[in-house]
Amino acid sequence: MKVFIAGIDGYLGWPLAVYLTAHGHEVAGADLMLRREWVAEVGGTSAQPIEDRDTRLQAFKEKFGKDLDFRVGDLTDYDFVKGFFEEFQPEAVVHLGQMPSAPYSMIDQQHCVWTQQNNVVNNLNLLWAIKEVVPDAHLVKLGTMGEYGTPNVDIPEGFFEVEFRGRKDKLPFPRQAGSWYHQSKVHDSHNTHFASKMWGTRATDIMQGVVFGTQIEEMGDDMRLRSRLDFDQCFGTAINRFCCQAIVGHPLTLFGVGKQKRGFLPLVDSMACLRLAVENPPEEGEFRVFNQFENAYTITELAEMVQEVGAEIGLNVEIKHYDNPRKELEEHYYNPDRQHLIDLGYEPTHDIKSVMKQTMLDLMDNKHLIEEHIEALVPDIRWDSTRKKSVIIDEKTEA
Amino acid sequence: MKVFIAGIDGYLGWPLAVYLTAHGHEVAGADLMLRREWVAEVGGTSAQPIEDRDTRLQAFKEKFGKDLDFRVGDLTDYDFVKGFFEEFQPEAVVHLGQMPSAPYSMIDQQHCVWTQQNNVVNNLNLLWAIKEVVPDAHLVKLGTMGEYGTPNVDIPEGFFEVEFRGRKDKLPFPRQAGSWYHQSKVHDSHNTHFASKMWGTRATDIMQGVVFGTQIEEMGDDMRLRSRLDFDQCFGTAINRFCCQAIVGHPLTLFGVGKQKRGFLPLVDSMACLRLAVENPPEEGEFRVFNQFENAYTITELAEMVQEVGAEIGLNVEIKHYDNPRKELEEHYYNPDRQHLIDLGYEPTHDIKSVMKQTMLDLMDNKHLIEEHIEALVPDIRWDSTRKKSVIIDEKTEA
Numbered sequence: 001m002k003v004f005i006a007g008i009d010g011y012l013g014w015p016l017a018v019y020l021t022a023h024g025h026e027v028a029g030a031d032l033m034l035r036r037e038w039v040a041e042v043g044g045t046s047a048q049p050i051e052d053r054d055t056r057l058q059a060f061k062e063k064f065g066k067d068l069d070f071r072v073g074d075l076t077d078y079d080f081v082k083g084f085f086e087e088f089q090p091e092a093v094v095h096l097g098q099m100p101s102a103p104y105s106m107i108d109q110q111h112c113v114w115t116q117q118n119n120v121v122n123n124l125n126l127l128w129a130i131k132e133v134v135p136d137a138h139l140v141k142l143g144t145m146g147e148y149g150t151p152n153v154d155i156p157e158g159f160f161e162v163e164f165r166g167r168k169d170k171l172p173f174p175r176q177a178g179s180w181y182h183q184s185k186v187h188d189s190h191n192t193h194f195a196s197k198m199w200g201t202r203a204t205d206i207m208q209g210v211v212f213g214t215q216i217e218e219m220g221d222d223m224r225l226r227s228r229l230d231f232d233q234c235f236g237t238a239i240n241r242f243c244c245q246a247i248v249g250h251p252l253t254l255f256g257v258g259k260q261k262r263g264f265l266p267l268v269d270s271m272a273c274l275r276l277a278v279e280n281p282p283e284e285g286e287f288r289v290f291n292q293f294e295n296a297y298t299i300t301e302l303a304e305m306v307q308e309v310g311a312e313i314g315l316n317v318e319i320k321h322y323d324n325p326r327k328e329l330e331e332h333y334y335n336p337d338r339q340h341l342i343d344l345g346y347e348p349t350h351d352i353k354s355v356m357k358q359t360m361l362d363l364m365d366n367k368h369l370i371e372e373h374i375e376a377l378v379p380d381i382r383w384d385s386t387r388k389k390s391v392i393i394d395e396k397t398e399a
Numbered sequence: 400m401k402v403f404i405a406g407i408d409g410y411l412g413w414p415l416a417v418y419l420t421a422h423g424h425e426v427a428g429a430d431l432m433l434r435r436e437w438v439a440e441v442g443g444t445s446a447q448p449i450e451d452r453d454t455r456l457q458a459f460k461e462k463f464g465k466d467l468d469f470r471v472g473d474l475t476d477y478d479f480v481k482g483f484f485e486e487f488q489p490e491a492v493v494h495l496g497q498m499p500s501a502p503y504s505m506i507d508q509q510h511c512v513w514t515q516q517n518n519v520v521n522n523l524n525l526l527w528a529i530k531e532v533v534p535d536a537h538l539v540k541l542g543t544m545g546e547y548g549t550p551n552v553d554i555p556e557g558f559f560e561v562e563f564r565g566r567k568d569k570l571p572f573p574r575q576a577g578s579w580y581h582q583s584k585v586h587d588s589h590n591t592h593f594a595s596k597m598w599g600t601r602a603t604d605i606m607q608g609v610v611f612g613t614q615i616e617e618m619g620d621d622m623r624l625r626s627r628l629d630f631d632q633c634f635g636t637a638i639n640r641f642c643c644q645a646i647v648g649h650p651l652t653l654f655g656v657g658k659q660k661r662g663f664l665p666l667v668d669s670m671a672c673l674r675l676a677v678e679n680p681p682e683e684g685e686f687r688v689f690n691q692f693e694n695a696y697t698i699t700e701l702a703e704m705v706q707e708v709g710a711e712i713g714l715n716v717e718i719k720h721y722d723n724p725r726k727e728l729e730e731h732y733y734n735p736d737r738q739h740l741i742d743l744g745y746e747p748t749h750d751i752k753s754v755m756k757q758t759m760l761d762l763m764d765n766k767h768l769i770e771e772h773i774e775a776l777v778p779d780i781r782w783d784s785t786r787k788k789s790v791i792i793d794e795k796t797e798a
Contacts, residue, residue: 078508109477109527113520120519120586121512128508152568153561162552162561167732169551174570175589183593187519187586190574194582198726198782327597333566383597
C-alpha cells in the first residue's frame with residue numbers, strides 16, 4: 001500500500017517508515033524538522049544519538065535497496081501538501097506531524113497559539129488534500145488518550161450510547177483535555193469527524209497512550225536507523241524519562257501523589273497498531289476511534305517497575321515525589337476500553353519490563369548525553385504559565 | 400462597568416455598544432472591519448444602509464455626549480489586544496469578533512482554514528490578555544446553538560449528568576457542529592472551558608440562536624446608529640433573509656423539506672441577554688454555558704409567519720422548497736433547554752411577528768439594495784465544496 005507519513009523525522013514517524021517498508025508498503029513522507037529545534041530550545045537532546053536526514057536516507061537505501069521520498073516541507077503550506085499528494089497518490093496518510101508536547105504548549109501565549117494554529121491547520125490541510133486529490137485514501141490521525149481527560153466513568157472508543165431524560169442517542173464521548181496541546185488534538189478529532197460526515201472521508205482517529213522504547217526489530221543492527229529518545233520535561237514521555245533518570249542516578253520524578261493513571265505502550269506496539277489501522281481501512285465515510293495502548297498503569301507502578309528492572313542491571317534507583325507543575329487530578333478513576341485494535345489482531349506486549357530493560361541498556365553507552373542535559377530532567381513549566389523548578393516534596397503533604 | 404466589545408462594527412457589536420452605553424456602561428472595542436469586505440465578496444450588501452466608522456462615531460458622540468474608543472485592529476495580533484486591555488482595563492469582554500458564516504467557511508480550503516485560524520487564535524488571544532492583564536475580567540464568548548448539532552436527546556446548557564455502565568459523572572454535552580465555522584466555535588468552547596479550569600478565568604459561553612431584526616429602541620430615530628442587515632447566502636440569517644425576500648417578491652427559500660428546527664431571537668432579546676450576562680458575572684474559575692434564544696421554531700413555521708405578516712402589510716409572499724445546499728437533517732428531534740438566562744431575568748419577546756413586521760417596514764424604503772443584489776438570495780455554496788445554484792424542487796421529492 002502507498003502510505004504517506006506526515007512527520008516522518010519524528011520519534012514515531014521514522015520507525016514507522018522503516019517498519020512499514022519492511023512489511024512491504026511503499027512509504028513517502030514529509031517533515032519540517034522542527035522537533036530537533038524544539039528539543040534544543042527546551043534544553044534537551046536525544047538520549048539515543050540520531051542521524052541527520054541525509055544519513056538516515058543513506059541507511060534506508062542500504063537496508064531496503066531503494067530511496068525513501070522524504071521531503072522537508074511545511075504541512076501548513078497547502079500547496080506543498082497537495083502537490084506531494086498529486087505526485088505520490090497515497091492510499092493511506094498517517095498524520096504524526098504535529099507539535100506533540102503538553103508543557104511546550106503551556107509555556108506562554110506564543111507557544112499556545114503556535115501549537116494550536118500549526119496542529120489544527122496542518123490537519124485541515126491533510127483532510128482537504130485527501131478530499132481534493134485522493135478522496136478514497138484513509139487518514140490515520142494520531143490523537144491522544146489525553147483528549148478524554150480523566151472522567152469518572154469508563155472511557156469508550158470515541159462514542160457512547162447515552163440515555164438522557166428518557167431518550168437515547170449514540171454521541172461522541174466528551175473530551176476534557178488537559179493542555180493547549182491536548183486541546184489541539186480535540187479540535188482535530190472534531191474536524192476529522194466532520195470531514196467524514198460531509199465528504200465521506202475514511203478516517204481512524206487514534207487515541208494513543210504514552211509510547212516508550214528505543215527500537216524495533218526491523219531496524220536491525222544499523223544504529224543509523226534508530227529513532228530519537230527524549231528525556232526533557234517537554235518532549236520526554238514518562239517511561240522514557242524514568243529510564244534516563246535511572247541510568248544517570250537521578251531520582252525518578254513522580255508529580256505529586258503519583259497516582260495518575262494513563263495508558264502506555266512500547267514503541268513496537270505503536271508500530272504494530274498503526275500498521276493494523278493502515279492495513280484495515282474503514283468504510284467510505286466511516287470515522288472510527290481506536291484507543292491504542294498496551295495497558296493502563298499508575299505513574300507509581302511504572303516507577304516501581306523501572307526501579308525493579310534497574311536493580312536487575314545493577315542500578316540503585318530512587319523514586320521521589322516532586323511538586324506537580326501541572327494542574328491535574330493526582331488520584332482518579334480510569335478505565336478506558338481498548339477493544340477495536342484487539343479485534344483487528346493486536347497482541348499487546350504484556351512484558352513491558354523487558355522493554356524497559358532494553359531501553360536502559362540501549363541508552364547506557366551514551367549516558368553522557370543525559371548527564372550533559374541534566375537540568376532538563378526536572379520540570380519548571382507550570383500550568384499557570386509561570387516557570388518554577390519543581391522540588392522534592394513529602395508525598396503526604398500533597399495527598 | 401467597563402466593557403470591551405470585540406467585533407464592535409458588526410451586526411451585534413454595534414448595537415451592543417449603543418445598548419450598553421445607554422444602560423450606563425463604559426464601552427470600548429475593536430474591529431478589523433472585515434465583515435463589510437466579506438459581504439461584498441459574496442455579492443451581498445447591507446439591506447439597511449450603514450455608515451462608515453467616522454460617521455458612526457460622530458452619531459454616537461451626539462447621542463451620548465462622549466467619544467467611543469473604537470479602534471481598527473486585528474484580534475489575532477496579540478500585542479494589539481494586550482495593549483488595548485492595558486489601557487482600557489476591561490471588567491467584561493464580549494467576544495463578537497469572529498467570522499460568523501457557515502457557508503463562507505465551506506467555500507474552499509482557503510476559507511475553511513482562514514475561518515478556523517482566525518476564530519481560534521483571536522479567542523485564545525482574548526483569553527491570554529484577560530489572564531495577563533485583567534485576570535478578574537469576565538469573558539462573554541459568543542458561541543452558537545449550532546455547536547450542539549441536532550442530537551436525538553434534549554440539549555442541556557453545556558453540561559449533563561450521565562450514567563454510563565453503572566457510574567455517574569457530570570460531563571460536557573457533546574458537540575456535533577455542522578460546518579467549519581461551527582466547528583471553530585466548538586474549538587473555542589473547549590479552549591475557554593480549559594482556561595477557566597487552569598487559570599480561574601470567569602467565562603460565559605453563549606450558545607446563541609439565530610438573531611433577526613433591524614433595530615433596538617436605544618438607537619432612537621438616528622438612522623446613523625442603525626446596524627447592518629445582511630440577506631446574502633453567507634451572512635444573511637434565516638428570518639432576515641425571509642423578510643428581504645418577502646419585500647422584493649422573491650419566494651422564501653426553504654432548504655429541502657424545511658423542517659429543520661433551530662432557536663431564534665430578536666436583536667433586542669440578544670442585547671438584553673448579553674447585558675444580563677455582563678451584569679451578572681460568574682464566579683472565579685466558573686465556566687457557564689447559556690443557551691440563548693427566544694424559542695425554537697421550524698424553518699417552515701418561520702416562513703409561514705413571514706408570509707402572514709407580509710399579507711398584513713400588503714405583500715403576497717410565496718414559499719418554495721429549494722434543493723438543500725447543506726448536508727443536514729431536514730427533520731429531527733430538537734429540544735434545547737433555555738433556563739439559565741430566564742433565571743437571571745430574561746423575558747423573551749414572545750410576539751416575534753411584530754419584530755418581523757418592523758423589520759420588513761424598516762427595509763422597505765431601501766428595497767432597491769436587495770433588488771440590486773438579487774442573485775445573493777439563492778444559495779450556491781454546497782457542503783461538498785462545489786458551487787451549484789439551488790433550484791426549486793417539489794417538497795415531496797426530498798421528504
